[in-house]
Amino acid sequence: MCLAVPGRVLDLSGDEPLTRVGRVDFGGVVKEINLAFAPEADVGDYVLVHVGFAIAVIDEAEAARIFAHLDEIGELAEFAGPLGAEP
Amino acid sequence: MKFRDEYRDGAAARRLADAIAHTVTRPWTLMEVCGGQTHAIVRFGIDALLPPEITLVHGPGCPVCVTPEAYVDKAIEIADRAGVILCSFGDMLRVPGADGDLLAAKSRGADVRVVYSPLDAVAIARADPARQVVFFAVGFETTAPANAMAAVQARREGLTNFSMLVSHVLVPPAMRAVLEGPGNRVQGFLAAGHVCTIMGLAEYQPIAALYGVPIVATGFEPLDILEGVYLCIRQLEAGRAEVENQYSRAVTTAGNRAAQAVMAEVYRVIPRRWRGLGDIPDSGLGLSGAYADLDAERRFGAVVDGDDAAGECISGLVLRGERKPPECPAFGGRCTPERPLGVTMVSSEGACAAYYRYRGAA
Ligand code: SF4
Numbered sequence: 119m120c121l122a123v124p125g126r127v128l129d130l131s132g133d134e135p136l137t138r139v140g141r142v143d144f145g146g147v148v149k150e151i152n153l154a155f156a157p158e159a160d161v162g163d164y165v166l167v168h169v170g171f172a173i174a175v176i177d178e179a180e181a182a183r184i185f186a187h188l189d190e191i192g193e194l195a196e197f198a199g200p201l202g203a204e205p
Numbered sequence: 206m207k208f209r210d211e212y213r214d215g216a217a218a219r220r221l222a223d224a225i226a227h228t229v230t231r232p233w234t235l236m237e238v239c240g241g242q243t244h245a246i247v248r249f250g251i252d253a254l255l256p257p258e259i260t261l262v263h264g265p266g267c268p269v270c271v272t273p274e275a276y277v278d279k280a281i282e283i284a285d286r287a288g289v290i291l292c293s294f295g296d297m298l299r300v301p302g303a304d305g306d307l308l309a310a311k312s313r314g315a316d317v318r319v320v321y322s323p324l325d326a327v328a329i330a331r332a333d334p335a336r337q338v339v340f341f342a343v344g345f346e347t348t349a350p351a352n353a354m355a356a357v358q359a360r361r362e363g364l365t366n367f368s369m370l371v372s373h374v375l376v377p378p379a380m381r382a383v384l385e386g387p388g389n390r391v392q393g394f395l396a397a398g399h400v401c402t403i404m405g406l407a408e409y410q411p412i413a414a415l416y417g418v419p420i421v422a423t424g425f426e427p428l429d430i431l432e433g434v435y436l437c438i439r440q441l442e443a444g445r446a447e448v449e450n451q452y453s454r455a456v457t458t459a460g461n462r463a464a465q466a467v468m469a470e471v472y473r474v475i476p477r478r479w480r481g482l483g484d485i486p487d488s489g490l491g492l493s494g495a496y497a498d499l500d501a502e503r504r505f506g507a508v509v510d511g512d513d514a515a516g517e518c519i520s521g522l523v524l525r526g527e528r529k530p531p532e533c534p535a536f537g538g539r540c541t542p543e544r545p546l547g548v549t550m551v552s553s554e555g556a557c558a559a560y561y562r563y564r565g566a567a
């Protein structure tokens with residue numbers, strides 16, 4: 119039930135914080151989403167959507183962090199022995 | 206889809222699994238709190254990638270599963286009244302009460318409607334002022350702010366025909382209850398990522414410190430879960446018990462302040478009975494004094510907590526992480542999604558349903 123799906127904000131409407139909405143594209147399916155909990159969301163941002171509400175703007179720099187971390191631990195694992203990183 | 210597919214990369218998953226295998230030196234038992242994480246683990250076979258020292262047990266994070274029978278019965282009772290429209294998330298329709306479910310009520314003529322968003326229920330009330338519209342508000346902290354906005358919206362529009370039957374639950378008290386359980390074997394948690402998106406990380410600090418368990422806020426994709434396990438194991442092996450954030454693309458330390466503000470306005474913290482876990486103090490949300498007039502229990506009578514029917518279902522132990530679904534004697538035989546004996550088989554996010562769906566009856 120806590121499923122939340124990432125989608126890209128196509129446009130915004132409404133200036134009132136509680137009723138501001140955006141059209142959000144989920145890989146081709148477009149839905150109108152309430153942005154009361156993501157007031158900073160802008161066109162082009164990816165938001166995480168749960169039951170019709172954006173609950174976060176996805177931090178793109180942080181989203182890439184896991185892959186840098188992977189490279190790091192991949193090297194460590196290589197040092198550690200034969201089970202190490204993928205070729 | 207961006208921010209999803211790249212976190213399902215098989216080669217990257219194996220690298221993380223290798224790193225975990227290199228780090229672990231002895232057995233550890235971790236609990237993933239959220240039913241969505243359980244599903245990903247079973248669906249993608251993440252447990253099979255892990256070294257044998259690591260056991261993942263499945264937590265209480267399925268709001269549908271823990272909603273007490275008494276609330277389902279109340280929802281059915283309300284739905285059966287003339288002039289009422291009962292709105293619910295789809296997952297609740299097949300959850301059994303003492304006598305049947307909402308789907309049965311619907312098929313005998315009750316006006317039960319499935320909504321995608323709580324605001325849809327407000328729209329139904331707006332469009333049909335002659336009828337009472339009741340929204341069955343369930344969920345964890347992830348869903349609570351959205352449901353709160355339905356109350357705010359109804360109030361602003363002055364709708365007198367909208368109310369909410371509120372059965373919200375909170376995650377940290379349930380984690381405490383698991384740790385206090387006599388059969389507890391959990392040594393570290395993968396905390397529910399989207400709950401943390403709303404609430405932030407502060408409430409986990411005292412739990413990590415008091416019980417000496419690492420708590421890692423973790424996302425829902427395979428790489429998220431594997432990295433969460435890696436961070437948790439690294440702490441356990443080093444003798445640390447801290448709060449860490451694996452899911453930093455969607456979780457900040459402070460959480461979502463706009464959502465927290467609306468929750469604080471609309472709800473107050475109350476004790477709750479959880480199906481399978483029993484009474485847990487300060488573990489639920491009810492409407493605050495300012496929104497009490499929107500409480501369906503005021504309009505249609507209070508829910509009376511009763512004892513949930515005892516049977517052969519051991520979903521309470523499953524929700525505490527003390528048993529895995531295939532360890533239930535009824536699993537896959539007498540209990541299947543078509544003929545479920547318990548909520549963890551009914552709910553699409555329940556652990557029993559996940560095992561049955563992705564691993565079959567055996
Ligand atoms: S398999 Fe069925 S009976 Fe057994 S714990 Fe799960 S829901 Fe209950």
